[in-house]
Amino acid sequence: MSGIVFFGTEQHDAVVEFYTDRVGAEVWVEQADCTILDFDGFRFGFCDRPDTDDCGILTFVYDSKAAVDERHDALADVARDDPHENDTYGIYQFFADDPDGRAAEFQVFLD
Structure with a gap:
């Protein structure tokens, strides 16, 4: 079993390009107005919409x-920000903004 998280975007092509070219995700399914990406089993999609979901x-x-x-x-x-340890969650992390201004977090769980 698995799942997919979808977001509406006014910048479909730029957002898909960001996650494929700069983050390393791959296109999993291309639909009429939505692209579903896969990053090591994490699936998320972006659909061309008149409003952007940036939450x-x-x-x-x-x-x-x-x-x-x-x-x-x-x-x-x-x-x-720069990568740093977050003692509260036991992770090493940083945040970045995608073309929509949506937060993307990059992390590793610490032992």
Whole structure:
């Protein structure tokens, strides 16, 4: 079993390009006005709409701090902060903005 989270966007092509080219997701299903992406089993879709859904956070989980750091290097121009440890949740993380201004989090769980 699995699930998909969908978001409406006024910038369909730019948002899909961000998550495929800069985050590393792959197109899983292409529909008439929606694109469903897959990132290691995490499926999320963007549908061309007159209004943008920019609530919520898309969180991408990595296997190491080095992988989070690499993603930060690739997204430095849109990163909200530098990678750091969050003791409350036992993670190493940073946040970035996608083209819609939606928050994307990149993290690894610490041992």
